[in-house]
Amino acid sequence: MFVGFKSGSLALIAIVLAYMYTKNTDDYLQQHLDEVLSGLLRAEEKVPFGGEQLASPKVAVGFGACLDVLGDADDILKHVNAQPPSLPQHFDHIENLEQLEKVFAYFFRHGAAAERYVDNSTFFSKLARGAETLSDVTVTLGGNAPVMASRFLSEGCQVMLGAKMTESLKSQLSPEVIVAGGNVDEDDIHLVMEYKKGQQWGPYVSPRANRFIVHNDQNNPTLSSLDLFAEQVSVFSPSLLVVGGLQMLDNFPFKAGERKGHLGRLESFLKETPRETRVHFEMASFAEEACLKDVIDSVVYYSDSLGMNEQELPNLHSLLTSGNITLISDPYPRVATALDHMRAIYSLLKNTPETHGRRRLTRLHVHTLAFQAILTTKGSSWKNTMSAAAKASLTANRHTCGSPAIQTHKAKILMDESFSTTREGGHRVHFHSERPVSCWQEDDFDICIAPVLVCTEVVQTAGGGDNISSAGLVLQI
Numbered sequence: 001m002f003v004g005f006k007s008g009s010l011a012l013i014a015i016v017l018a019y020m021y022t023k024n025t026d027d028y029l030q031q032h033l034d035e036v037l038s039g040l041l042r043a044e045e046k047v048p049f050g051g052e053q054l055a056s057p058k059v060a061v062g063f064g065a066c067l068d069v070l071g072d073a074d075d076i077l078k079h080v081n082a083q084p085p086s087l088p089q090h091f092d093h094i095e096n097l098e099q100l101e102k103v104f105a106y107f108f109r110h111g112a113a114a115e116r117y118v119d120n121s122t123f124f125s126k127l128a129r130g131a132e133t134l135s136d137v138t139v140t141l142g143g144n145a146p147v148m149a150s151r152f153l154s155e156g157c158q159v160m161l162g163a164k165m166t167e168s169l170k171s172q173l174s175p176e177v178i179v180a181g182g183n184v185d186e187d188d189i190h191l192v193m194e195y196k197k198g199q200q201w202g203p204y205v206s207p208r209a210n211r212f213i214v215h216n217d218q219n220n221p222t223l224s225s226l227d228l229f230a231e232q233v234s235v236f237s238p239s240l241l242v243v244g245g246l247q248m249l250d251n252f253p254f255k256a257g258e259r260k261g262h263l264g265r266l267e268s269f270l271k272e273t274p275r276e277t278r279v280h281f282e283m284a285s286f287a288e289e290a291c292l293k294d295v296i297d298s299v300v301y302y303s304d305s306l307g308m309n310e311q312e313l314p315n316l317h318s319l320l321t322s323g324n325i326t327l328i329s330d331p332y333p334r335v336a337t338a339l340d341h342m343r344a345i346y347s348l349l350k351n352t353p354e355t356h357g358r359r360r361l362t363r364l365h366v367h368t369l370a371f372q373a374i375l376t377t378k379g380s381s382w383k384n385t386m387s388a389a390a391k392a393s394l395t396a397n398r399h400t401c402g403s404p405a406i407q408t409h410k411a412k413i414l415m416d417e418s419f420s421t422t423r424e425g426g427h428r429v430h431f432h433s434e435r436p437v438s439c440w441q442e443d444d445f446d447i448c449i450a451p452v453l454v455c456t457e458v459v460q461t462a463g464g465g466d467n468i469s470s471a472g473l474v475l476q477i
């Protein structure tokens with residue numbers, strides 16, 4: 001009895017202590033998150049809304065538009081009776097249900113975003129039409145370029161979009177966006193299968209929230225809006241030209257030489273673009289080595305700035321340094337690893353000879369789930385790198401949580417308390433919650449790292465990179 005009482009009260013004390021401890025850590029974490037949020041907001045607000053120019057800056061964005069059908073991956077897969085495969089496998093393009101099952105599992109278990117062409121219209125229609133009948137599916141204007149265009153518009157820019165679309169799809173876009181590129185009879189559908197962190201599909205569990213996109217797009221892979229867009233851009237004379245959506249050319253069944261032909265037209269356009277117009281290229285998921293090589297030759301060497309995510313960074317790094325692409329990489333890269341890749345890419349591309357319209361790289365933005373990293377050449381025309389990193393980070397939360405007001409109880413920080421600036425040697429940078437954006441100088445460039453308040457109640461991931469990249473760019477032009 002006595003013994004029982006004693007252990008009972010000890011247990012009670014333990015519970016009380018545990019409660020106090022948890023409460024203190026919760027309070028501490030909450031305070032930490034609130035400090036980081038106000039620090040990021042202060043950094044974002046340093047640059048007055050609409051940038052420093054008196055007139056709103058002009059931005060032209062290409063290429064493509066489509067109808068996005070967004071839904072839960074599980075629901076969409078169930079609807080076509082897809083079964084988790086015993087062996088995930090990569091296919092460059094998808095011909096049937098079995099290949100979809102395998103390739104979806106391949107990316108899902110790594111939580112890696114990917115976009116693949118379905119080389120079977122019958123199968124794709126079945127899949128897409130089926131998905132459209134599901135109750136929890138959203139159908140909206142999609143494509144990288146329209147998302148970026150809308151973002152620039154809401155940031156106060158004058159915007160021109162290069163895309164071919166139906167009048168009905170165009171009506172989903174603000175009438176203030178000037179659309180250059182012409183009309184189509186039917187919009188191409190992109191089926192976006194979203195999944196959450198920890199979501200299960202048979203034996204597979206996704207380590208982070210992400211999406212897998214499939215399409216049977218016949219129009220965007222040929223850059224069909226390019227010629228009309230190029231004509232109008234030369235009159236519009238933008239401060240910034242953003243190129244994106246080129247993953248549409250990846251693994252598309254082109255005839256020999258056709259892809260090079262389309263990219264060649266783009267290359268000529270970039271060559272003729274005056275230097276006062278800065279060029280930004282937003283990477284995407286490329287799985288076809290030859291395609292990415294052509295994109296590097298025709299676009300990367302003609303860009304002042306590049307934007308990419310944590311999968312695209314090692315992919316580009318690998319192709320530039322060893323001539324191979326990587327399909328899957330760490331969904332949670334360390335800051336040091338990302339910085340090493342960024343330095344390598346930068347040091348290769350900053351020496352691009354500025355002949356025949358080529359440009360030296362002066363800006364590199366890497367967006368990951370945990371942090372934003374922006375590198376700019378000292379003395380280049382890119383301004384406000386610190387505020388841009390903060391804004392990119394805030395946009396990541398606003399986009400994935402689906403709300404402009406950030407709620408810290410729906411956020412967490414994945415970045416460590418300190419990080420190393422390189423994998424070998426380097427110095428440690430400690431993270432200060434009151435001044436969350438760390439900036440420093442190296443050789444001939446400045447670099448800023450901002451932690452992301454990672455959304456814990458994800459509403460959408462598709463379009464995230466485009467919103468984030470555009471939000472970063474708008475403060476720098």
Ligand SMILES: *[C@@H]1O[C@H](CO)[C@@H](O)[C@H](O)[C@H]1NC(C)=O
Pocket residue numbers: 095096097120122123126
């Ligand atoms: C294309 O899809 C249809 C419908 O799902 C299927 O019956 C057919 O076998 C597929 N073709 C190939 C080459 O896999």
Ligand SMILES: *[C@@H]1O[C@H](CO)[C@@H](O)[C@H](O)[C@H]1NC(C)=O
Pocket residue numbers: 322323324
């Ligand atoms: C690169 O690709 C070639 C041919 O596909 C292969 O033989 C080689 O092992 C690859 N190298 C790396 C580093 O992956």
Ligand SMILES: *[C@@H]1O[C@H](CO)[C@@H](O)[C@H](O)[C@H]1NC(C)=O
Pocket residue numbers: 146147148150151395398399400463467
């Ligand atoms: C990102 O862009 C899409 C499309 O323009 C928009 O619906 C969404 O609200 C944007 N997200 C943010 C944070 O602005």
